[in-house]
Amino acid sequence: MLDFIITVGGILYGVTLIAATFIHNAFTNAIRIDALFIPNPSAATRPLNLVIGLLLVGYLAYPYF
Numbered sequence: 097m098l099d100f101i102i103t104v105g106g107i108l109y110g111v112t113l114i115a116a117t118f119i120h121n122a123f124t125n126a127i128r129i130d131a132l133f134i135p136n137p138s139a140a141t142r143p144l145n146l147v148i149g150l151l152l153v154g155y156l157a158y159p160y161f
Contacts, residue, residue: 100146103156103159103160105148105155106152107153107156108157109127109152109155110148110150110151110152110153111125111143111153112124112127112147112149113128113129113145113146113148113149113150113152114145114146114150114153116128116145116149117142117143117145117146117149128142128145129144129145129148130142130144131146
């Protein structure tokens with residue numbers, strides 16, 4: 097059961113990362129992956145969140161399909 101909860105949490109985080117690509121507010125800025133790893137994140141680095149979010153959702157949802 098715990099593995100399912102962690103998987104759902106990861107999928108929700110991936111969906112939030114995908115949303116961070118398109119929605120610009122304080123919450124999505126706080127969870128952006130590019131803001132964590134790139135020294136000067138900008139609008140040009142936002143698509144990195146889309147790629148990582150899609151990979152995360154795909155990897156975590158794959159066993160359930």
